Amino acid sequence: MIPVRGLPEVREEDDVAALIADAVELEGGDVVVVAQKVVSKAEGRVVRLDDVKASAQARDLADGEDPRRLEVILGESVRLVRTRPPLVIAETRHGFVCASAGVDASNAPEPDSVVLLPEDPDASAARLRSRLAELTGVDVAVIVSDSFGRAWRQGTTDVAIGCAGLQPLLDLQGRRDATGYELHATVIAVADELAGAAELVRGKLDGVPAAVVRGFGHRGEGTARELVMPPQRDLFR
Amino acid sequence: MIPVRGLPEVREEDDVAALIADAVELEGGDVVVVAQKVVSKAEGRVVRLDDVKASAQARDLADGEDPRRLEVILGESVRLVRTRPPLVIAETRHGFVCASAGVDASNAPEPDSVVLLPEDPDASAARLRSRLAELTGVDVAVIVSDSFGRAWRQGTTDVAIGCAGLQPLLDLQGRRDATGYELHATVIAVADELAGAAELVRGKLDGVPAAVVRGFGHRGEGTARELVMPPQRDLFR
Numbered sequence: 145m146i147p148v149r150g151l152p153e154v155r156e157e158d159d160v161a162a163l164i165a166d167a168v169e170l171e172g173g174d175v176v177v178v179a180q181k182v183v184s185k186a187e188g189r190v191v192r193l194d195d196v197k198a199s200a201q202a203r204d205l206a207d208g209e210d211p212r213r214l215e216v217i218l219g220e221s222v223r224l225v226r227t228r229p230p231l232v233i234a235e236t237r238h239g240f241v242c243a244s245a246g247v248d249a250s251n252a253p254e255p256d257s258v259v260l261l262p263e264d265p266d267a268s269a270a271r272l273r274s275r276l277a278e279l280t281g282v283d284v285a286v287i288v289s290d291s292f293g294r295a296w297r298q299g300t301t302d303v304a305i306g307c308a309g310l311q312p313l314l315d316l317q318g319r320r321d322a323t324g325y326e327l328h329a330t331v332i333a334v335a336d337e338l339a340g341a342a343e344l345v346r347g348k349l350d351g352v353p354a355a356v357v358r359g360f361g362h363r364g365e366g367t368a369r370e371l372v373m374p375p376q377r378d379l380f381r
Numbered sequence: 382m383i384p385v386r387g388l389p390e391v392r393e394e395d396d397v398a399a400l401i402a403d404a405v406e407l408e409g410g411d412v413v414v415v416a417q418k419v420v421s422k423a424e425g426r427v428v429r430l431d432d433v434k435a436s437a438q439a440r441d442l443a444d445g446e447d448p449r450r451l452e453v454i455l456g457e458s459v460r461l462v463r464t465r466p467p468l469v470i471a472e473t474r475h476g477f478v479c480a481s482a483g484v485d486a487s488n489a490p491e492p493d494s495v496v497l498l499p500e501d502p503d504a505s506a507a508r509l510r511s512r513l514a515e516l517t518g519v520d521v522a523v524i525v526s527d528s529f530g531r532a533w534r535q536g537t538t539d540v541a542i543g544c545a546g547l548q549p550l551l552d553l554q555g556r557r558d559a560t561g562y563e564l565h566a567t568v569i570a571v572a573d574e575l576a577g578a579a580e581l582v583r584g585k586l587d588g589v590p591a592a593v594v595r596g597f598g599h600r601g602e603g604t605a606r607e608l609v610m611p612p613q614r615d616l617f618r
Contacts, residue, residue: 145382296472296478298609300568301573302574314536330537334581336538344571371534378533380463
């Protein structure tokens with residue numbers, strides 16, 4: 145686990161891959177985990193609240209907080225899963241279920257602005273991967289991570305919202321454990337575990353928006369969309 | 382991340398701490414993550430299905446699978462959260478919400494048996510920690526981990542079901558990010574991220590039931606009970 149230190153504050157149109165490639169010596173097979181916030185900022189996914197007009201629904205949900213922030217959250221949501229004003233758990237257009245539809249005010253570039261999730265975090269990861277290959281000549285996997293809460297458990301863990309160059313799910317179906325029992329229900333969300341591991345060395349406040357996992361020995365291709373439970377299998381819609 | 386290799390198949394009353402201490406050179410501050418399965422086996426938390434008589438409810442839930450396994454699951458459950466026979470998501474007496482109330486047939490010591498969660502996984506972690514200190518003279522933290530599914534997301538990640546010598550939640554409340562925004566909702570479930578990270582090096586099939594995380598720099602004391610969302614805050618009960 146290698147924290148990527150010394151990155152400057154990222155602004156729109158910054159070349160995040162170049163910043164990472166300058167900060168750390170990448171090796172083939174590395175998994176580069178990049179916090180969603182820097183990816184979103186580089187992609188200009190920032191909304192100034194002065195440009196937002198709150199609807200009646202947003203005012204209802206605000207419960208004393210800024211209703212314009214709630215309006216942005218509604219705009220990013222395809223479905224409200226639970227609300228306890230001002231807390232909103234929503235499904236994003238990507239299919240992720242998370243607090244505030246991923247809209248976040250912390251680490252925003254200016255006080256009265258909020259940061260949205262990337263339009264297509266898998267495409268963001270693929271672009272970063274391709275640019276890193278161009279700059280360094282080595283093939284790495286890229287995960288775009290964000291901190292999600294969980295049902296029934298306290299605290300957030302970082303999960304993969306975008307992924308390139310890595311199978312996000314390690315499927316052990318049909319393989320057998322040491323006693324011969326068929327592991328028919330064992331599919332491990334390794335991309336989420338990698339994102340969480342990276343968070344441990346990044347820290348929230350230390351300005352370390354990326355980390356490299358070396359030696360995981362991943363293979364294959366896949367997207368973070370595969371981590372979204374299909375509606376027909378989802379017992380918690 | 383150091384996998385603990387070369388452990389024998391664990392049986393009831395085995396000294397798991399001694400097996401780990403023999404297999405790896407521990408250092409003060411290490412976090413030792415031990416898979417629930419070996420802890421449960423050492424504690425004799427194994428049920429032979431021949432000793433189980435299925436109730437009508439268990440037969441209803443079995444849907445063609447072994448109703449005695451469902452009976453054991455019902456016995457470990459204080460509340461059924463969702464059922465889609467033979468799949469049961471239940472709350473355990475510890476407060477964990479997970480598939481099959483943590484009852485698992487994979488890696489069981491014999492084909493017709495199932496393994497239960499430890500009676501008190503925090504106490505298991507504390508005992509392992511104390512025994513490791515006795516054997517090695519160094520103070521480590523211990524996490525007992527298990528693979529849990531998640532609402533809305535595919536695949537399992539390992540989480541902490543027992544914890545000793547570590548604050549499982551890193552609370553950033555009241556601290557400020559680089560822009561001065563107060564991180565009032567940021568509590569990171571580091572124990573779960575550590576469990577997930579350990580799973581990446583353990584692997585499911587390779588007989589590596591423990592891993593050591595070195596250099597995390599943890600502090601404090603806490604239990605995995607703190608990771609359970611209190612009912613009054615839980616939007617998904």
